[in-house]
Amino acid sequence: xxxxxxxxxxxxxxxxxxxxxxxxxxxxxxxxxxxxxxxxxxxxxxxxxxxxxxxxxxxxxxxxxxxxxxxxxxxxxxxxxxxxxxxxxxxxxxxxxxxxxxxxxxxxxxxxxxxxxxxxxxxxxxxxxxxxxxxxxxxxxxxxxxxxxxxxxxxxxxxxxxxxxxxxxxxxxxxxxxxxxxxxxxxxxxxxxxxxxxxxxxxxxxxxxxxxxxxxxxxxxxxxxxxxxxxxxxxxxxxxxxxxxxxxxxxxxxxxxxxxxxxxxxxxxxxxxxxxxxxxxxxxxxxxxxxxxxxxxxx
Amino acid sequence: xxxxxxxxxxxxxxxxxxxxxxxxxxxxxxxxxxxxxxxxxxxxxxxxxxxxxxxxxxxxxxxxxxxxxxxxxxxxxxxxxxxxxxxxxxxxxxxxxxxxxxxxxxxxxxxxxxxxxxxxxxxxxxxxxxxxxxxxxxxxxxxxxxxxxxxxxxxxxxxxxxxxxxxxxxxxxxxxxxxxxxxxxxxxxxxxxxxxxxxxxxxxxxxxxxxxxxxxxxxxxxxxxxxxxxxxxxxxxxxxxxxxxxxxxxxxxxxxxxxxxxxxxxxxxxxxxxxxxxxxxxxxxxxxxxxxxxxxxxxxxxxxxxxxxxxxxxxxxxxxxxxx
Numbered sequence: 001x002x003x004x005x006x007x008x009x010x011x012x013x014x015x016x017x018x019x020x021x022x023x024x025x026x027x028x029x030x031x032x033x034x035x036x037x038x039x040x041x042x043x044x045x046x047x048x049x050x051x052x053x054x055x056x057x058x059x060x061x062x063x064x065x066x067x068x069x070x071x072x073x074x075x076x077x078x079x080x081x082x083x084x085x086x087x088x089x090x091x092x093x094x095x096x097x098x099x100x101x102x103x104x105x106x107x108x109x110x111x112x113x114x115x116x117x118x119x120x121x122x123x124x125x126x127x128x129x130x131x132x133x134x135x136x137x138x139x140x141x142x143x144x145x146x147x148x149x150x151x152x153x154x155x156x157x158x159x160x161x162x163x164x165x166x167x168x169x170x171x172x173x174x175x176x177x178x179x180x181x182x183x184x185x186x187x188x189x190x191x192x193x194x195x196x197x198x199x200x201x202x203x204x205x206x207x208x209x210x211x212x213x214x215x216x217x218x219x220x221x222x223x224x225x226x227x228x229x230x231x232x233x234x235x236x237x238x239x240x241x242x243x244x245x246x247x248x249x250x251x252x253x254x255x256x257x258x259x260x261x262x263x264x265x266x267x268x269x270x271x272x273x274x275x276x277x278x279x280x281x282x283x284x285x286x287x288x289x290x291x292x293x294x295x296x297x298x299x
Numbered sequence: 300x301x302x303x304x305x306x307x308x309x310x311x312x313x314x315x316x317x318x319x320x321x322x323x324x325x326x327x328x329x330x331x332x333x334x335x336x337x338x339x340x341x342x343x344x345x346x347x348x349x350x351x352x353x354x355x356x357x358x359x360x361x362x363x364x365x366x367x368x369x370x371x372x373x374x375x376x377x378x379x380x381x382x383x384x385x386x387x388x389x390x391x392x393x394x395x396x397x398x399x400x401x402x403x404x405x406x407x408x409x410x411x412x413x414x415x416x417x418x419x420x421x422x423x424x425x426x427x428x429x430x431x432x433x434x435x436x437x438x439x440x441x442x443x444x445x446x447x448x449x450x451x452x453x454x455x456x457x458x459x460x461x462x463x464x465x466x467x468x469x470x471x472x473x474x475x476x477x478x479x480x481x482x483x484x485x486x487x488x489x490x491x492x493x494x495x496x497x498x499x500x501x502x503x504x505x506x507x508x509x510x511x512x513x514x515x516x517x518x519x520x521x522x523x524x525x526x527x528x529x530x531x532x533x534x535x536x537x538x539x540x541x542x543x544x545x546x547x548x549x550x551x552x553x554x555x556x557x558x559x560x561x562x563x564x565x566x567x568x569x570x571x572x573x574x575x576x577x578x579x580x581x582x583x584x585x586x587x588x589x590x591x592x593x594x595x596x597x598x599x600x601x602x603x604x605x606x607x608x609x610x611x612x613x614x615x616x617x618x619x620x621x622x623x
Contacts, residue, residue, distance in 0.1 A: 052404065053623040071409045080405035086398040088307065095306065102302050103406035146407070 003028045003150055003182040004049065008058035010206075011044050018044040020206045021058070026184065026199060028149075031176060033193045034186040035276055036203035042186035045203075046154045049184065050080050062150050076106050079143030079181075083155035085135055087127045094123035096142060104146050112145035115171070133164030137171060144175050151176070153185040165189075169196050194272045202279045209279040214272070221275045224252045226265035234265060242278035253278040300408055300416040308390050308421055315383050319428050322379060326439040329369065336365050337442050346445055359526045362446050373453045376436055380429045380462040381494040384469030385487055387421040392477025392486040400622075414618045418474060418611070425466045433462040448527035448589035452502050455529075455595070464600035464607075469494030471607035475614045478622065497606070501599060507531035509598045510591055516543055516581035519572075524586045532585035541583040542575070555580065 004026040011019045019041035026032050034042045047053040048060050051067025051074065060067065065074040087096065093116065101107045113123065119137050121130065130138065136156055143151055153172075157165045173196060176183050187193060193200075200217055202210040210217065221241070224234065228250045231243070238260075242253040253270065260267055270278075305312070337343065340362055345355035394400050394417075403413050436457040440449065449455060456462075473490030480486055512531050515523045524530055533540050542550045550558075559574035560567060575581070587595070 047623055050405065052401065054620070075405075075409065076407040078405075080401075082401065086401050088399055088402065089397075091306070099303050099306070099403075100406065103300065103403065103408045105407060142402075143405070 001028060002026060003030075004032075004060075004062050004184065006045075006049075006058065006060045009045070009048060009055055009060050010057035011041075011048055011053060012056040017056075017206045019048070019203075022203075022208050023058075024201060024208070024211050026182060028182050029180060030199040031172075031183045031197045032185070032199040032201065033190075033197035034184065034201045034203060035188070035190055035193070036186075037188055037280065039205075040203040041206040042188075042203055043154050044206075046080075046082075046152050046184070046186060050078065050152055051075075076104065076146070077149045079146045079148035079151045081136075081139035081143045081151075081153050081156055083158045084132070085139030087135060087139060089126075089128040091127050092123065093121055093125050093127060093130075093138060096127065096138070097123065097145070100142055100145055106147045108145050108147050112141050115141045115144070119167075119171070132159045133161070133167070136160055136164070136168055140168065140171060140175075144179070147179065149181055151181050151183045151185075153183065155186055155188070157187065157189065172196070190273055190276050200272075200276075202276060204280055204282075209282065210275075217275060218270075218272060220256050221270050221278075222254055222256055222260075223268040223270050223274070224254055224260070224265045225268070226250060226252075226262070230262065230264060234262065237261075241275075242282055300412060301420065303403065304416055304420045307394070308387070311386050311390055311421075312424060314386055315425070315428050318379060318383065319432055322376065322432060323435045325372065326376075326435050329372065330439045330442070333366070333369075333439075333442050336362060337446070342446060356526070359446050362443075366443055366447070370453070373457060376432070376457040376462075377453065377498070378495060379432060380464075380466035381469040381491060381498070383425050383428055384466040384471075384494065385473045385490040387425045388470045388473035388477065388490060389483060389487050390421070391417060391474050392481075392483040395477050395481045395622075396483050410619055414615055418615065418618075422467065422470055425470055426463050429462040429466040433457070433459060436462070444527075444589075446526060448529055449592045450529035450587055450589055450595065452506075455506075455592075456498070456502065459593070459596040460600035461596065461603075464603040465494065465498055467607040468497060468603050471610035471614070475610045475617075478614050478617055497603070501602065505602070506595065506599060507587070509595050510587070512585035512587050515584050515586075517584045518581035519576070523584060527589045528586040529589070530584065530586040533582050534584050534586070542580045543583050544581075545579050549583070550580065 002025040004024075006022050006024050009019065009022040010017060022041075022045065034045060036042055044053070048055050049062065049067060051071055054068055062074060063077060065077075067074050067078075088099075091099070097109055097112055100112070101109050116123065116138070119134070119141070121134055121138060127135070127138070136159065140153070140156065143153075156172075157168050160168060172183065175181070185197075194214075198214045200210065200212060200214050201208060224238070226234070226249070228245055228248055231240075231245075231250050231252070234240070234252070234254070238252075238254040238257050240252050240254050244251040253274065340358040341350060341354070342358050342362060344350045345358060350358070400413070400417075403417075404410060437459060440454055440458055443454060447454070449458060469490050472493045473486050476486030476489045477483060508531075517523055517533070522534065524534065530537070540552045540555075542552070542555050544550070555575070558578065559571050562568050562571050
């Protein structure tokens with residue numbers, strides 16, 4: 001059964017579509033990564049999924065519940081944390097846990113306290129005194145203490161250094177395995193995602209470029225190298241994502257639609273980074289402006 | 300939600316309580332002095348109609364002069380509610396600016412419940428605080444009301460429903476500014492400026508004509524109004540005078556001056572009076588009698604709370620459907 005579903009989902013701010021016509025089905029138990037440059041619509045999607053914003057077009061639902069119209073039933077089942085998490089700075093860590101226990105019927109306080117203890121975050125510390133990494137971990141612990149079935153994380157690791165990022169992912173992986181929850185996270189860093197995520201959504205400029213199971217995506221994409229003059233012919237059989245060409249030779253990133261029969265093309269496997277970059281640069285080149293999006297994403 | 304609201308605002312709440320407590324203490328102490336002054340001047344017998352009218356009007360004037368030294372206190376009391384409203388609303392502005400409302404919205408509390416508690420609870424607290432202030436000042440003003448009536452600008456503003464009403468207005472302006480603008484400093488500035496500005500505008504331009512004032516053409520003899528009336532046109536110490544002849548034609552002070560000359564000494568004053576009589580001119584005086592106090596209170600607080608309610612409705616609607 002699908003935990004999260006979107007149908008033709010769109011959000012317009014003024015004249016600009018921050019997200020347009022997104023359709024996806026996220027099966028339960030998956031860890032879904034939304035990948036794309038800044039401004040691609042990742043945050044907008046999570047705000048719509050969380051019910052913070054109302055869609056301009058289409059629908060989004062989790063467990064068949066509308067995040068806004070059925071908020072009372074939806075909210076207890078979902079956890080949320082964001083980049084530079086909004087935490088009450090005048091509160092102590094313990095007071096944030098008290099807040100959680102008072103605002104949620106489902107709340108696992110002892111689990112949250114023991115997770116914080118093992119992370120070395122004392123309950124009597126003031127939130128303002130915590131480092132960025134600790135705040136991100138605290139926000140995640142707060143979201144997990146709700147015992148959610150679905151966890152939405154908006155760039156949860158953006159402000160973390162590699163070590164803190166590693167620890168954060170460790171906490172997330174352990175928790176998702178223990179609690180059997182579905183996770184949707186957005187990131188513009190693709191490095192860590194291969195090992196942790198099993199479902200991928202690539203967004204550029206509010207449009208989804210690729211949606212699907214991580215293994216299937218890697219298995220169905222290849223790099224084909226062959227003569228330039230055969231490009232049109234291969235384009236009828238396979239979906240060409242990205243082209244690099246010299247005078248005689250073309251190197252194509254393709255999504256395989258059928259078997260490769262022409263022996264003049266040599267095929268090579270590609271890794272996730274190359275696939276993501278291919279789709280992101282397609283998103284850029286299909287529109288006229290030339291931001292340095294692809295390089296930022298590779299970071 | 301109640302716990303969270305209290306935890307987020309306990310500092311502001313304590314600040315408001317301290318301000319109210321200090322105000323009440325000052326009032327309690329100065330009221331004793333005011334009553335002593337009243338008795339010393341023999342005003343109680345004047346009020347019961349026993350005193351000589353000349354001595355009494357001198358006593359009234361002396362009391363008003365002494366009471367005038369409380370102007371700073373009155374001014375502070377007038378704007379205390381605005382301050383309480385702004386302080387209580389500032390915390391919501393801070394929350395909008397820093398985005399921490401999303402932490403609460405991500406818990407199992409619907410946005411409607413969050414909005415009503417987060418906005419409603421400080422508002423109720425402010426009402427209780429300013430209601431208390433209004434109670435104490437109304438009690439404090441009793442001796443002064445006996446002499447100069449309850450309607451005068453300054454004293455009218457600190458009594459009855461007005462302190463809570465202006466608290467609600469300042470609160471509503473600051474909350475609306477904070478929610479729509481998401482900047483605390485401008486929202487607080489707007490709350491103070493607009494709260495005090497609307498108060499001054501109503502006091503100056505609207506309040507004198509909430510109800511049609513009593514009009515009188517004063518040609519000669521003693522003042523037609525009493526010490527308790529609020530004179531809104533002409534009278535002793537006014538900044539502008541209007542004169543009227545029997546046909547109903549009105550003349551400005553300058554026009555009458557060109558007719559009757561300037562008043563510089565006692566002699567020219569007599570000439571002035573004679574000139575007015577010769578031209579059958581009288582000074583137009585208008586005033587509001589003190590028994591209209593509650594009508595005026597209801598009209599002004601309804602007006603102010605009406606504006607505040609419109610702003611609060613806009614804020615609640617914005618929070619529930621437009622805020623992301």
